[in-house]
Amino acid sequence: MKNKKITRKITQGMYVLTTKGGGCIVDAVSQISASENPLISVAVMKSNYTNTLLKENTTFALSILGKEEKSDIISTFGMHSMRDINKFETIETTEIEGLPIINHTIGYMICEIVNRIENDTHTLIIGKLVEADMFEDIEAMSYQYYQEHKDELLRITTETGKTAWICTICGYVYYGDELPENYNCPKCGVSKDLFQKKES
Numbered sequence: 095m096k097n098k099k100i101t102r103k104i105t106q107g108m109y110v111l112t113t114k115g116g117g118c119i120v121d122a123v124s125q126i127s128a129s130e131n132p133l134i135s136v137a138v139m140k141s142n143y144t145n146t147l148l149k150e151n152t153t154f155a156l157s158i159l160g161k162e163e164k165s166d167i168i169s170t171f172g173m174h175s176m177r178d179i180n181k182f183e184t185i186e187t188t189e190i191e192g193l194p195i196i197n198h199t200i201g202y203m204i205c206e207i208v209n210r211i212e213n214d215t216h217t218l219i220i221g222k223l224v225e226a227d228m229f230e231d232i233e234a235m236s237y238q239y240y241q242e243h244k245d246e247l248l249r250i251t252t253e254t255g256k257t258a259w260i261c262t263i264c265g266y267v268y269y270g271d272e273l274p275e276n277y278n279c280p281k282c283g284v285s286k287d288l289f290q291k292k293e294s
């Protein structure tokens with residue numbers, strides 16, 4: 095038996111990864127060393143436009159989301175691609191060290207990329223922390239909190255009278271009684287076992 099849902103119990107936070115030209119929501123972030131300039135790893139999906147940008151850029155920033163986050167940051171950066179919209183048109187940022195840092199967050203970490211490891215679906219980017227600051231010392235949003243409040247955070251609404259399957263990772267909605275065999279989310283690529291049924 096392989097119940098992948100158990101991986102959701104790995105405690106992770108919610109961040110906006112930005113780099114020159116774009117960015118996206120990430121939860122797969124870890125501190126992997128504790129020197130004067132700690133190493134931070136982040137796993138970025140190969141299908142994301144942000145992954146393409148990170149091949150050309152040498153730095154990235156992580157803005158840390160607070161638990162009380164109520165704006166459109168998550169839906170804008172986590173459910174849309176910079177291929178289709180300019181995320182910076184609606185979300186306020188401040189430029190620091192040449193990178194867009196998201197306003198109204200707990201704070202930010204700027205990293206210089208020191209390694210890239212290509213895996214099956216994601217590139218593991220390892221960065222050395224070079225600059226960071228805290229704007230507000232409040233509780234960070236955990237990935238578990240996001241999962242439990244996703245509908246309100248992403249403002250997901252489904253059509254009445256239809257059976258909907260909602261991707262628990264990105265919020266994509268599929269309508270139909272059952273998901274097709276071997277179905278993967280067309281938006282974020284995860285397999286069908288990560289969809290949740292909602293009848294209305």
Ligand SMILES: Cc1cc2nc3c(=O)[nH]c(=O)nc-3n(C[C@H](O)[C@H](O)[C@H](O)COP(=O)(O)O)c2cc1C
Nearest residue numbers: 118119120121122138139142143144172174175176
């Ligand atoms: C809660 C949440 C967590 C996510 N975590 C990650 C992640 O850790 N790594 C990743 O590459 N994408 C993650 N995503 C998906 C990207 O944010 C999403 O695919 C985004 O639209 C990509 O935008 P881009 O094409 O402009 O890069 C997450 C999305 C959400 C909503």
